[in-house]
Amino acid sequence: MFSKHVLYFSLARLALGQLDAIPTGFDTDRWAWWSNEDPLLAVIPGQFNRTLWDTSSAANVSDERVQAINDHVNQSSFVAYDERFFDIIGPKATVEQLQVLPFQVHEASCYIPETGQLFFIEWGPPGGVNGSHDWQYLLDVKTNDLTRIQTNPPTWNVHGCVYQNGKLHVVTDGGPDETPYLATIDPYTLERKTILNNYFEQPFISFNDLELDREGNYYLTDSYSGWGRSLHPYAAPTSPTVYFVNGTTLRIKPLTFLYPGNANGITLSPDGKTLYLADTGASDSSQKPGVRRDNYPRDLWAWDFATSSNGEKLPLLTNQRLISRAIQYFYDGIRVSRNGWLFGAGGETVDVLDPESGWTLGSIRVGGGGNDPVNIAFGKHEMRIIGKGGVWHVKNIRERLDKRWT
CATH class of the missing domain: 2.120.10.30 (TolB, C-terminal domain)
Known part of the structure; x- marks a missing residue:
């Protein structure tokens, strides 16, 4: 449905894994893509926790790659979990x-x-x-x-x-x-x-x-x-x-x-x-x-x-x-x-x-x-x-x- 590109983050020159598969024409500074197709989000390494009162990207995580994902989400205006959100x-x-x-x-x-x-x-x-x-x-x-x-x-x-x-x-x-x-x-x-x-x-x-x-x-x-x-x-x-x-x-x-x-x-x-x-x-x-x-x-x-x-x-x-x-x-x-x-x-x-x-x-x-x-x-x-x-x-x-x- 969408023409996508994959945005990767790096920390200390290491690839952190897929976060964004954002359609062409959407600003990656304003948009984030959150999917459990990313292994880092489906099976989070190390320790992690949050309360029901906190947004998911405010969780306490020990893995630096997951923290980098959360940092990007926290700087975004729009977070998509489903491709239809881009259309809306x-x-x-x-x-x-x-x-x-x-x-x-x-x-x-x-x-x-x-x-x-x-x-x-x-x-x-x-x-x-x-x-x-x-x-x-x-x-x-x-x-x-x-x-x-x-x-x-x-x-x-x-x-x-x-x-x-x-x-x-x-x-x-x-x-x-x-x-x-x-x-x-x-x-x-x-x-x-x-x-x-x-x-x-x-x-x-x-x-x-x-x-x-x-x-x-x-x-x-x-x-x-x-x-x-x-x-x-x-x-x-x-x-x-x-x-x-x-x-x-x-x-x-x-x-x-x-x-x-x-x-x-x-x-x-x-x-x-x-x-x-x-x-x-x-x-x-x-x-x-x-x-x-x-x-x-x-x-x-x-x-x-x-x-x-x-x-x-x-x-x-x-x-x-x-x-x-x-x-x-x-x-x-x-x-x-x-x-x-x-x-x-x-x-x-x-x-x-x-x-x-x-x-x-x-x-x-x-x-x-x-x-x-x-x-x-x-x-x-x-x-x-x-x-x-x-x-x-x-x-x-x-x-x-x-x-x-x-």
Whole structure:
């Protein structure tokens, strides 16, 4: 499929073995090829080890040749594990850090094409006022000017965002005097309208993320995250839950529960027939300090929607299956591209996965050094990554990423 050349590294004038088999036209300074067809990677000599929290190229290894491979990967922007990743990203793509921000969680990214702005937030402690925030960010994508904004009325502790039908649709953890809720924000006037704040008079735990389908129905993840960081004073009323909310009637029902575990990133396939969910029970923000994190759940799941006798899609999930367990850390924000590829942000990378087979096709890196992607926002042939350390722009991507409706 590809015209390839093999890139070899040397250390003390010794060949270290194959790392890269990169197609012609792809910059080997920005790209790495990682395959177990390389004997050094399939059977690592000497001693080696890493924790699940570290990227594979940050492993402690005793073999100098393997260390040289890791050094190259750590200097790359794109790491391919599957040839399809080259086709998706293309040879012109680059990664640039737009904003250098504190190593504080930033997420809830929404790109507003009409205004050329990126909405996102700073979340939880140690930032804000005892971890709470009643303000958000707007980034002008042309000038790179970053502005703090406040909605009317102020919106506390936004955690997730989707832009659709001319509005920012957000979910919150709640605040000092309010329970979590679903709301819309007008991107021009910054007027906020609260849509839903209860499940039959039961408060939610703390909303984490959301997705909308083509018809404007909501899929909400109610998680331990905000409660675990004490962003509101009351006890968790239930286990982490995924809710379906009819966008017209606001009728609500649970779709699935996670116990143990924590409901986090959520997205839909382009045809709306499959739901994907990131379980981040391994996160230290998912439970109160001192509570044991059993089993370290950090999995990416998929379900299909059941259909009625006349073929109508129902708010019922079936055919649960494991897509993948992240190579490192866990996936926080997840989104599906126009052509159906899964993008998962977490650890030092944004990974691209095949939703049918579950294979991880490749990773987009943001420089390591504590930088941690948390959430992503698609443009047409670009994406912006939000996380610990700032904002990154991946541009000139070959495939179109944004969904077919907004």
